[in-house]
Amino acid sequence: MKILGISCFYHDSAACLLEDGRVVAMAQEERFSRRKHDPDFPRRAIDYCLREGHVSAPELDAVGFYDKPFVKFERILQTTIAAWPKGLFSFLRAMPVWIKEKIWMSHLIRKELGFAGALYYGEHHLSHAASAFYASGFEDAAVLTADGVGEWATTSLAQGTGKGLRILAEIHFPHSLGLFYSAFTYFLGFKVNSGEYKVMGLAPYGEPRFKDLILRELIDLREDGSFKLNLSYFPFTYGGVMTGRKFEKLFGLPRRRPESELGQIHFDLAASVQAVIEQAMLGLARRAFDVTRSDRLCLAGGVALNCVANGKILREGPFRDVFIQPAAGDAGGAYGVAAFIAHALFGKARTGRWDHAFYGPSHEREDIRRVLEVSDAVYDEYNDERLVDETARRLADGKVVGWMRGRMEVGPRALGHRSILADPRDAGMKDRVNMKIKFRESFRPFAPVTVRERCGEFFDLDRESPFMMLVASVRGAEPIIPSVTHVDGTARVQTVAKEIDPVYHRLVERFGRLSGVPVLINTSFNVRGEPMVCTPEDAWRCFMRTRMDSLVIGNFLLDKDKQNRKEETPEAWLSRVPAD
Amino acid sequence: MSRLEVLKEFWNFLKERKKWWLAPIVIVLLLLGALIAVTETSALAPFIYTLF
Known part of the structure; x- marks a missing residue:
């Protein structure tokens, strides 16, 4: 059974071809287009996967897309209405691409691939969870995913058992650890959804002296791992920018201009937000253990690329083993949705733990x-x-x-x-x-x-x-x-x-x-x-x-x-x- | 033909999530979209996470 998974239109678009649940080929579009984090429909990555698998698109048994565009569209409409009239400008700027492309996903896939067979849509966080669980080889595991936002979910807790995978709890937009960390990335003058690892790299140069302030003012982090953002500091719900005047006032400095000099206060801010994200992830991991009672954990979603937090979960968390999907960001969703279709929907046998991630092209x-x-x-x-x-x-x-x-x-x-x-x-x-x-x-x-x-x-x-x-x-x-x-x-x-x-x-x-x-x-x-x-x-x-x-x-x-x-x-x- | 499939999917989505109030908004947007679609597409600049 041959299944093609696709993820695209936000960041790091990718394609993945599975044969009976086993990865035949997988690659990110950026590697072919030479445009970093390329979000476009992954035509070249799909071509490569089909070529590697010696299969033509009409021969595929199923195609999976890693999220549900209508539900995402619903979130955008509801958010715009809730923030009215503030979000109007962002809404109008986003609409052309939605109306022209994103909402017609089935049409686009069929047209681009020449494929008339079964199309499946996985929820964004289910695709993330599947990308970690099915690659982990664990028979039973708690699965934690956290990123900016999918359809509505920004964080999810799932349990995988055998071929099955079930979401148990979710935290919804706009309360998001990914967006919270990205807000600091923006404030520190780095590119959102690209510079987050720079914030992580800066953190050890500073002292987390703003941690208490952040916990008091910006995010309500609870013992059970749940959290809530103080939205008055985060104007991202209605677009435009990630942080505003109130945020600057809180820390007593303006947003750092990109490429300008970094000072001790920037290091301290990075250290503080890193300390908060570690505490949050550790809390979520403990909660995942309490709910599932499984001693194995799988992690995916952009926040799982925070390897300092991952190390902390491994050292201080309750789990015996932790597996982190190497393509933890959206690219991994292409594998996740395809794997969910293969194992959970069609009952294909599990294929064991990924012992490498070399699924891209090679050259003779x-x-x-x-x-x-x-x-x-x-x-x-x-x-x-x-x-x-x-x-x-x-x-x-x-x-x-x-x-x-x-x-x-x-x-x-x-x-x-x-x-x-x-x-x-x-x-x-x-x-x-x-x-x-x-x-x-x-x-x-x-x-x-x-x-x-x-x-x-x-x-x-x-x-x-x-x-x-x-x-x-x-x-x-x-x-x-x-x-x-x-x-x-x-x-x-x-x-x-x-x-x-x-x-x-x-x-x-x-x-x-x-x-x-x-x-x-x-x-x-x-x-x-x-x-x-x-x-x-x-x-x-x-x-x-x-x-x-x-x-x-x-x-x-x-x-x-x-x-x-x-x-x-x-x-x-x-x-x-x-x-x- | 596959555009009709998308409309059918949208109908199913409205039914399943019981979000009937979205229907008039989406219909108006789709009509407007026919006009807007000829213009250049643009997502928000990289200074914001791609929420949209």
């Missing part, structure tokens, strides 16, 4: 070689063993290497198939990669990858973290891996297992043999404002336009200093890439 040797030839690249080709040796040697010499091999990752984290790798022992490496290669803010930390079997030597983490969704303390008073140790002594760890990703595992291991530390910086293969690279062409372009030293594509290795061709300067290129 000949395709890569052709791109390199056309690009006039100077390259060497090695077998796996020699490739690992050559790359590890370069890394140990302080070189920064772009590493693109195998099928592309889904979700926002690079997991070793579209990564930039570097030596974490060098304290200056963080600034070098931030400022010269990724062109992003200096405060942003890098994440480490280590081999699973030696994780405990370097990090206070007692389990694997293949999707880089957990934050743990770095061991040792004097960190030996300063470039991946955040200011509070923590790191967002990825563990790699030999049986899942043998070449990547061998690379980290080999680097460890040369340096004594089997840990590498692993950051996504892109520059600020751009999606992760997808094709060999993307990788070549990114390599030549940055100050990266070496590039691996498949089994080909390229060194910058051997290249004849010069691309445009990074600065010229960056001026055309929108800020993230």
Whole structure:
């Protein structure tokens, strides 16, 4: 049974193809369109999924869409009427795209795909919950989802048992942890729905001195995990902006202008909102345990990308095991709705835990070689063993290497198939990669990858973290891996297992043999404002336009200093890439 | 043909959620939409979460 799941029109549109409940292919549209967080109908991602599955659209057994457009439309109308006349402007601006596209979803899907079969619509939070539960492999689990907003729900608690999944409780718009965190993201001068992880990265530089004020004035957080926003501070219900004058007055400063200097008060605000979100998520997790009595937890929704809060739930919460969907944002909804159709509606057997997230496109040797030839690249080709040796040697010499091999990752984290790798022992490496290669803010930390079997030597983490969704303390008073140790002594760890990703595992291991530390910086293969690279062409372009030293594509290795061709300067290129 | 399917889905949605009061608003919007649809579409700028 072949099912296509689609998510789109808000952020990170994606497609996913399942065959008898197993993922055949999954990808985000942004990787093909090269437009970060692309919300458009995922035509290219769908094409890729169908190609990978050797299936044409009319042959599909079902197509699922990850939310219910009419219910969402109902929420918009009701919210506009409730806020009348304040929300009129936002309403009028939103209507054309609704009337032209969003409300005609069935028509659009049938027209775009040429598909006449069964169409299903899953509720937004049910799709999120399904994306985590069916990927977790747990037989029984509590499932917690939290994001900005779906149709009405912003937070949901569900229970999954076997093939079934049932929503038990919801918190509705406008009371939303996602919107609450986004309001601070906006106030701190970052882009909403993109800069949230910057707020998380800023938090350890500050003190949570505004936490009590936030809890007193902005959000009523209760013992049972429920919460209520004080809407007089949040004008987002009628559009326009996320925070207003009253918010500025409360903290005694205006909203920070994007790209302007960050001060201690901004760090303290970030620390405060982070402390509140952790308390809220922990409260919700405890509530989930009380209601379901299950000792396993699944997390999804944009708020589940807050890996600091996830680490806290793991350490302080009541659960024995926690699974976080690697594509926890809306992209994961494409898998979620398809999986719900397969398992809950059609009774297909569960397919076990996701042990990787490599469901995107890969490229054949000949395709890569052709791109390199056309690009006039100077390259060497090695077998796996020699490739690992050559790359590890370069890394140990302080070189920064772009590493693109195998099928592309889904979700926002690079997991070793579209990564930039570097030596974490060098304290200056963080600034070098931030400022010269990724062109992003200096405060942003890098994440480490280590081999699973030696994780405990370097990090206070007692389990694997293949999707880089957990934050743990770095061991040792004097960190030996300063470039991946955040200011509070923590790191967002990825563990790699030999049986899942043998070449990547061998690379980290080999680097460890040369340096004594089997840990590498692993950051996504892109520059600020751009999606992760997808094709060999993307990788070549990114390599030549940055100050990266070496590039691996498949089994080909390229060194910058051997290249004849010069691309445009990074600065010229960056001026055309929108800020993230 | 599939546009008719959408209208049928909308009818079912009204019935299921008993939101009959939405019907006149949506009908007027759809009529207006025929005019508006020719203009450029735009979601709210990135300074607000995509609530709409």
